[in-house]
Amino acid sequence: MRAGCWIVALGLAAAVSACTQAPPPADVFTPAHSSTASAVQDFFLIRPAATQPIPFPHKTHVEKAMLKCTETCHESVVKGPNAGIPSVKTCMICHDSIATDRPLIMKITNDYYKKGIDLPWQRVYGFTPEVHVRFNHAPHIRASVDCATCHGDIAHQTVAERNVNHTMGFCVDCHKAKKASNDCLTCHF
Amino acid sequence: MSHRWGMVVDLDTCTGCEACVVACHAENNIATAGPDEAARGRAMHWLRVERYWEGEYPEAKLKFRPVLCQQCDAAPCESVCPTYASHHTDEGLNAQVYNRCIGTRYCANACPYNVRFFNFFNPTWDKPLNLQFNPDVSVREVGVMEKCTFCVQRIKAAEITADAEKRELKDGELKPACAQSCPATAIVFGDLNDPESKVSQLYGSGRGEKLLEEVGAQPKIVYLKRQATA
Amino acid sequence: MSDYSTTLTNDLLRPLIQTSWRFWLLVVLLLGVVSLGIGAFAYQVNQGIGVWGLNWPVFWAFDITNFVFWIGISHAGTLISAILRLVNAEWRRPVTRCAEVITVFALMIGAMFPIVHLGRPWLFFWLMPYPTERQIWPNFRSPLVWDFFAISTYLTGSSLFLFLPTIPDFALVRDKTTGWRHRFYAILALGWTGTTKQWHRLESAMQIMAIAIVPVAVSVHTIVSFDFSMAPVPMWHSTIFGPYFVAGAIFSGIAALIIAMAALRKFLHLEKYLHPVHFENLGKLLLMMSLLWGYFVFAERLTTWYGNEPSEMTTFWQTQRLSFAPLYWTMVTVNFILPVTILSFKKLRTITGCVIASFGVVLGMWLERFLIIVPTLSHKYLSYSWGSYRPRTPEILLLVATFGAMVLFYVLFSKLVPIISIWEMKIGQHPQLAHEHQTADEASTMWRTQP
């Protein structure tokens, strides 16, 4: 089990160097990890759960308001690679007339929209930079892959939770099943 | 129809202006090494314009040759990679899979053309230069190998579009950054499986020669020889 | 006779039992050197390989040089002792163990470098074949993957080869000591009681190992040479590399062994057991290998020069005449001229003579690997992409640390294990007794067999 020992050694070496490593200066962009700790976290696929500014109830919007994911808020999935997270402007399309008396809506309107500040949504899904996945939604939609296949039953959650694990195996199996290419360049470039 | 991407470079019209070099940097998020690292031989140019002097003054001559990954069919870089980070795709591209690369640098040593580049450090960009990044291309990190991809992101995008419109790709519809930028249109890119494509036409022309063909890597780039004084 | 074996036992167990302050000082010093290397590695993991002098197009230098060098050194022990065992050379008895130890430790050090030199060392386990949900296996066409198998096999094999004949000695120590030592060696002795059955098992096991290990050893360095010869690169892509590397490996291995023995002899006062004749014989062996090495170099250079293939000639002249010539001719001097002149004359083939020659050879063989790698990479095909290489501190520290580690391992080993196989020495004294049943009295003094 020399391999294991080696990783331990590396882990420790990293730990030692962790505090010697100065985080990259703010005026420089670099793919480097901000600290050895975050490097180690990524290595072990440890991802902190996203904390959202407000508990957005997907359920309500889908079930009560009968909104379609890909039509109202995440419409760009059909056109291109990114689903995109709607800005507070999108909320206001409806909510400057609908449910304006609810505390949360008032919060959005007054604390954000009126101040010209957007909601700091955090991404729930998505890949870390170092896996170099260039995912494109549109072809998957065209192949009529259901949103729930990769994003779980968000329609019936309030705050979106990460309950499908986007491991490579997950992708590869589906591609196999659907006879889609499993060449590395299909996703990694 | 499956594709087989190839390129023809006309050395008779190439003026060595290096528009292609900058185009490549702009398209592919290639890091700028900076003077100190460049002096250590760590500047990255996926595409370089080689220049060779011939003869002595006053009969001195200069010739240029743009050299980029030759996308070999028998690529030495592929067989030596222990992790398949460098591998051959069904469209004849030499893929470099950054996330699978552990940085043995064996591929770079095996490559007869020295067109592979290594991230000796994590690259840095002085903000906000990073806002220019092409979102369709990965930003590579420390310890991975990188090289010319024939602008695979453009190939993929074009294929997806064609697929969405339920049609075949048209010849010339798709150009890598270097070919697109060349003011002398010396670089022609296209599908070698399509006998009608411009690249296929030029590929067989008598002026064509492949670089270091004797090494036997079966490169997919043909150079049209520079013509003699008329 | 019984008093001989007692002195023998006492002499060889003394290092295990008595420890002077000098020992600890040495250990601390060596630990310092080793930690320098570890520090350099941590720094490199943290910053990137760029802290080395590597560049475009010289992507390998010290790292792979050290790798090949140490794998080469490892060919001393096991191979030599195996051969000597097979031909049943009597003089081998005091030599075999300290030889086999070299193999194990040199291999450990050498095998580190394929990991240390990675751009992303933390992902080294992708070199191993194991099933994953990603459904990717290593590329079995890659010589680096062959290396992985070859080296792990060799390491397992030679560890066993070292361990098996040590069991009876562990047992001996177990019975001669008390306290923690007793318990420690009891574990290592694996319950050895020395029944005739056990003896026969040991003997046959050693026979099998000795036969098995020889082809393994040869294959290992051939495969290491494939790292180069499989790439279509000038001066690498050569059919001679397999045997050339094996010969070079044994060559440097013997040199290392001579140095190690001389050191042991001096510091552990084993003059009684390591006689000039041992050095004499190994010296002859070294001379033979030096001539063989010279022959290989001549053959390689002549064919290149005669073939006059331009891309190869560039590298050729770089080493013969141009920037790398000083290193090249140093290598030829210390690898060939020096050892041959010293070892050809009986007068000079003294312990000192052999040691001097050996030091030369160790240096020379490191240079040889460096000169195989760097001049070629810096002058590969398209002359526009030619470059140069200068080492920087971290990689130099790593190199130094490897030697530190080797000595450290050796010192610790000789502190914990009788560095000369006691029971084999005893058998050497009384071969006839090895084959007939002996009395309890004999047994208890000789090699402890219960009647």
Next chain:
Amino acid sequence: MSMDRRSFIKLTAVTGGATAIAACTTSNPENQLIRFVPDEDLTPGIAEIKNGVCPICRAGCGTTVRVMQGDAEVIRNGQHGVMTMSLAKKLEGNPSHPISQGALCPRGQASIQATYHPDRLIQPLKRRGARGSGDYQPITWDAAIAELVTQLDNIAGSGPQGLAVLTRPGASSRHDLFALFLEKFGAQAPIAYELFGDDVLRRASAISFGREQVPTFDFANARAVISFGADFLGTWGSPVSQMAGYAKMRGGRPGIRGTLIQVEPRMSLTGASADEWVAIKPGTEAVLAFGLANALGAKGLAQYTPAEVEKQTGVKAARVERLAAMLAEMKPAVAIIAGAPLAQVNGLSQALAVNVLNTTLGAIGAPGGLSFTPYVAPKRGARSLQTLASDVLSGKGTPVQALLIDGANPVHSTPPGWKVKDALAKIPFIASFGSFADDTSVMADLILPDHSALESWTDSRPESGTTKAIVSVAGPAMKPLHDTRATSDVLLDVAKKLKKPLAGMPDSFDAMLQASVGGDEPWGIATKQGWVEVKSGTRDSGLGTRSGSPEPRGASKPLPFTAAFDGEPGQYPFYFLPFSSQAFLDGSTAHLPWLQEMPDPMSTAMWSTWVEINPQTASKLGIGDADMVEIASAHGSIHAPALISPGIAPDVIAMPTGQGHETFTRYASGRGSNPVKVLAPVVEPETGALAWAATRVKVTRIGEPKGELIRYGGALREFEHHRG
């Protein structure tokens, strides 16, 4: 299998990992910034293609800008935050554009980095420290404009002649606006300065063909081109369109391959592509031109026999005859002259001589020859930068009270003899509109940073490179990143705010643009395709009444025909030839990192300057490759590493311009050395243009290589067996 080997190995490592995690904590500043509500509606991941106009040189290439959504750190009403906005990602040639034809030169492509440059001036600045110290304090736009207005009001009182404007040459609405502003203000027209200006060539065209303009060459249809020092494939004129034409000349016509002859003492990028490279004695190009014209049967040039030509130019008589024969046989043929041959005291005579050769070749207005783009020349000031400087220093004429600088950097690109910096120091008030602190704008008291070209309305009227009269126009491709303002808007604003507001100024800049293309319908086309053909107000492509002749008519004083060089041949044995760098031109693009790291095509140098020396000369002077040498003239000296090159005459020392900035962002400041600093203040008498190739120098080795010459390429030559 759920528990595969990998996760097992990982488990074994958790100990290590845990310690590391315990050791430090992750913190990501990006997350702490607030997000502003985007003011555009964007589709993430989908590229939009907009039109642009290349800001780098006068060629006026039309570009396309690839725009995509991205997150930018911005400052909005004092708050620092992140905003999702459309960002320019890549510049490419506009395929429909008659000049760029879908391609773009390296400089044009790199110009995108100016928008995202880390050292861009991002808000108005007022000088705090001493001039040139670069010590400024940020102020608001209101304050900045108020400051400028007060200054101008004072001048308007004391005498409007006291206002001067310094720009780069070119024809665009921006130039027109400055001209208009000055006119209405009552001051002299703007002073346009550029090191590698084409004034001599324009004057020659005016004299010979009645068109004060740079000619357009029809390479595509030429069989033979003889170029006298014109680097038309690299840096001179309209390189992109010229390269396109050259490509057609080489391979565009089945069975016909045009020939290129390059006449110059130092092989330029164009020379490298030539079939025949003719090294000639500097300043004697006219003699060869006349020699060829004579051999081709021109009248009145009988004295220029091949033997005579050889005597004066050093070009072998036999070769002269052969070249003449080639030109005679390969019709159509055309001759170009530009660059160094015109930067001589006899520059104008040389240009006229080549005009004669062209007339003899029948190249005037013919296919495969030269013609003139229909074009409105911008108003040019009578006053030159040199006279301005000398006036300021001598106190002659109306004293300059205020100087507005728009993009020009004369401190870097004028010879020390002109004392431009001293003059600037004496001017009471200087305002700069530039986006960067450079050698000149550090002298400014007030900096009103402009938008980048990608953030503003831009246009350009190409002087050459096309047969149509066109205007390249483009609106902003993206919203401004910083608190900058379009200079045109600032001017219009100031014009309104003056005590005595300027009458007759346009309401807005895009209104002005719209007018310049001639109405709504062409405007519609322009905004759609990025350029439009203009009919009104331009001259036809035909020639004037005059046609080329050896005696230059229209030249006021008799012109020198032979070159004269500054510096004693005994003391200064070498002709000094500064040349426009492929990456940096005169230095205006030296702040762009891509261009700094782009290997120079000939020398493969990055981040460096170098001195090109002929091998024999080098060995004579004991100079080795990359040794540090000193270049000294009677006017100054500089240090640079030597580059031994077979492509240069033994009596010539060449050096690229562009580096050696005292101040020009983190990438160019204090990097390399500036050849202009040893130039003699010699001018071409007729036009007053700087004769930048008329200086003699001496070269001395001062030491070992200092690692200042960073080269990408290894060996100089290729293996035999790879020779194609």
